[in-house]
Amino acid sequence: MALSNASFVHRIGAGVVDLASTVGQMMTLLGRILQRSTPARFDRRELLRHLEFMAIESLPIVVVTALFSGAIVVIQAAPVVQRFGAEGLLGWGAGFGVLREIGPLLTALMISGRVGANNTADLGTMVVTEQVDGLRALAIDPLEYLVVPRFYGIIMTLSLMTVFSDLLALFGAALAGQALIGLSMHGFYNGITGGLIEFKDVAHGLIKSAAFGFIVALSSCHFGLATSGGAPGVGRSVKASVVMSAGGIFALDYFLSFVVP
């Protein structure tokens, strides 16, 4: 990264322009994807194939992440709970945190690192090895064939995985509660279903996860297609894509936390 003579202000300005242009390009890509979605003009067999592949490839990390992070929520809450002697509230506390925030957020970060990054690498490799040009030469629309199925595949994978990881994280939390502060599974379960957690908390998490899926899908497809410069270029794209996804996830999380009840 050349520091040379560019002043600090200049660099900030250049950064803002860069970001604006990337967002603009992503919006254009989104427009072209939507244009091919209504009516659905994309390869549905490809969608199913990607869905299966993405689910299988992300399953192990989602399981590990969910179990451990559920347990960590309890570990962090345990001292507070013990301080107030409110063991019965542990299920509620962990459930609230997992369903509204931790579950969707960590699952999205993991899927972004696994599925999103992989997708960028795939598309990027196809671009630098001129496979995408090859498709065009055969009059096959790369967006219909390559991009749109992946785009919806990622959104669906992330939404489904969030449901799955919510359940696993609660299970991990219950296990940790039993092991660390001796709260029975039953007590934990009562804490979750005791009425303090409402359906809207679950919905809050799921709506967010769909939005995260959207940003991961869009940025991973965009950076994949925008790859140039051989093998190092693919590496750069993957990096840019995961960074954009993570930034986007946090920004969306912020706005949705306020907007969605």
Next chain:
Amino acid sequence: MIRLDSLGVRLVDRRRGDRRWVLRDITIAVPRGCIYGLIGPGAAGKSVLLKTLAGLLPVEEGLAEIDGVNVGEAAALELEVLRRRIGMAFQNNALFDHLTVSENIAFPLRRLFTPTDDEVREKVAERLASVTLPGYEERLPPGLSGGQKKRVAFARATITQPPLLLLDEPAAGLDPVTSQRLFDLVKREVKASGATCILVSSDLDRLLPICDSVGVLVHGSMLFDGTVEDAKRSSDERVYQFVHGLPDGPL
């Protein structure tokens, strides 16, 4: 003097997850001062052979010997001593992107010997002049054209004046004029210094005239080892086809 005796190299095939023979039963001898042309179709194991000689890949069976040192069983220190005598230009150039051209060329010299700064500057300038890139000292590799990178890689391989020179496609992607100049340069320098050189190239028209002997490697096996004339008259149909570049045949 290089001696390979029924050398076998097995590498992990990452896609299938098992280990696969890449070289089998290679037996050749390259005397000192010889330019040995190694040719063969793609994925035959030519690069693997060069890397094995440089001690970069493990020897599975047989013997790879350079001036009496067994590369496969050399200890780390022995290998380091051996590598002072090896110069290698890689197929992908392997120029360090974050170092300037002159730092790249000087890298083996500084790592393997203890030269003074003046010596380094002098030698780098001489090398750059020999590959007709004078004044490129401070450029960075990503800003060079494909042909320029190839020539810088050659300059780096020869900076230590190694007795053994391993060149993997040193002229791929070069225009005919530059390519011919590079082959002439190789021949001139190798003959002047009495070094041994193993040269991999698919540019047979330019390669064969400068070679003393030639080996044809197909699918990990040495099909032919001998002089260029013998190769051109070979009774093995595959060797004959490859050396003459015929489209029809067993390959």
Next chain:
Amino acid sequence: METPPPLTTHESMLVKLGRLVIDGTEGARALTSLFLRTLWFTFKGSRPKGSTAHQAFEIGNNSASFLALTMGFIGMILVYQSAVQLGRLVPDYSMVGANYGELLVRELGPTIGALMLATRVGAGMAAEIASMVVTEQVDALRLCAADPVDFLVVPRFLASLVMTLVVVVLSSAVAYATGAITAFIAFDVRFDVFANLSLVDFGDVATGLTKSIAYGAAIPICSCHCGLEAHGGSAGVGRATTAAVVLSSLAIIVLNFFISAGSFLVGL
């Protein structure tokens, strides 16, 4: 070379599971070996001077603003979410700041910060090293008696150890500030009430520090491992970069669990 007979779905699932276990143990062994070699070369290496400082600058320069941004958002979200949660029980927000401060030092600052670092810095390290592997630069290093672990991994490892802590502290400060602003705007908690650090004790600081150091070591080891294992052209670089993000993130989550559980059990 005979091709194996096609597998039935059952067999292939079993094979996949088996391969997962084998890959897992082999991966753990390779990571340990890389870690030990890194430590060895930290004291014994002959890398050029200044390479660690260069990497430290790269890490800070690349990640500070990104971490400040994401942690800033996290601060706002978490204060908002926990205040909403608290509001359903007792609408008394005076302790929100104190609890948030403890959680930030002990858990959120190091862990979320490190997850972001893994994304930003880990991916970068893996991409860089993987490109060097597939373009044979690592072979060229070895040919010149320059061990790739010494030249490539050690500077990144040392730089990351230091810079993770620095960047985590900086971005946690940002998260604390945005949290305070959110509490003030959304729940009318005054700054002097929010800035209550009475719950942050030695145990919290020690746990947070341990985590930062552990993550700072884990990210470069995982990422460099993935980079060095790269093979097969541009597709290989992509795969290595992906694997680095996943492996580093998993390492952080697993380490977090063990350090948290450990510090809870010893009563810190």
